[in-house]
Amino acid sequence: QKEVEQNSGPLSVPEGAIASLNCTYSDRGSQSFFWYRQYSGKSPELIMSIYSNGDKEDGRFTAQLNKASQYVSLLIRDSQPSDSATYLCAVNAAGGSYIPTFGRGTSLIVHP
Amino acid sequence: NAGVTQTPKFQVLKTGQSMTLQCAQDMNHNSMYWYRQDPGMGLRLIYYSASEGTTDKGEVPNGYNVSRLNKREFSLRLESAAPSQTSVYFCASTVKYNEQFFGPGTRLTVL
Numbered sequence: 001q002k003e004v005e006q007n008s009g010p011l012s013v014p015e016g017a018i019a020s021l022n023c024t025y026s027d028r029g030s031q032s033f034f035w036y037r038q039y040s041g042k043s044p045e046l047i048m049s050i051y052s053n054g055d056k057e058d059g060r061f062t063a064q065l066n067k068a069s070q071y072v073s074l075l076i077r078d079s080q081p082s083d084s085a086t087y088l089c090a091v092n093a094a095g096g097s098y099i100p101t102f103g104r105g106t107s108l109i110v111h112p
Numbered sequence: 113n114a115g116v117t118q119t120p121k122f123q124v125l126k127t128g129q130s131m132t133l134q135c136a137q138d139m140n141h142n143s144m145y146w147y148r149q150d151p152g153m154g155l156r157l158i159y160y161s162a163s164e165g166t167t168d169k170g171e172v173p174n175g176y177n178v179s180r181l182n183k184r185e186f187s188l189r190l191e192s193a194a195p196s197q198t199s200v201y202f203c204a205s206t207v208k209y210n211e212q213f214f215g216p217g218t219r220l221t222v223l
């Protein structure tokens with residue numbers, strides 16, 4: 001059974017700090033990796049996708065993928081209180097699978 | 113361009129009642145999904161439709177049925193609601209095996 005593991009948190013960081021969120025996955029053949037942000041009472045929204053080893057940067061967000069170690073991480077630089085949310089990691093298997101596997105999410109709290 | 117829309121936003125049912133949750137997307141996506149989200153359980157896939165005319169069971173299909181009415185619309189039906197089906201239901205769509213776009217959700221309470 002494919003698994004995606006995340007620390008449930010909460011992860012508490014001060015405003016302006018770097019928040020580091022981690023995710024590990026069990027299916028070595030996974031090919032597509034996503035980070036979604038979910039505010040309380042709202043639906044998940046995609047913030048980053050990454051498909052190859054290394055770093056991908058988009059504004060204050062950096063996704064990092066290491067397929068050999070089977071982990072993907074999300075760094076949020078200059079964290080703001082508005083970044084306080086639950087962050088979901090999702091992984092798609094190889095072979096064009098239509099079914100992503102979601103982690104249970106990490107709660108991030110950015111305090112002023 | 114509304115993205116993914118869901119109706120209703122809130123619903124309260126009594127045990128044994130039936131209802132249909134509606135989902136529509138205007139992004140010309142091929143694949144559509146129904147998830148439920150419960151505290152501490154994350155997102156669990158109920159059913160999905162890889163393309164128009166096909167539907168398949170996900171992780172937790174028992175007690176639910178789906179219909180892919182056309183490329184835009186994918187409905188979820190509860191034939192005889194149970195308290196265990198109290199949850200938040202999200203519909204999502206995607207082009208293929210790619211990023212998913214979620215609707216705003218339906219908050220369902222079964223008494």
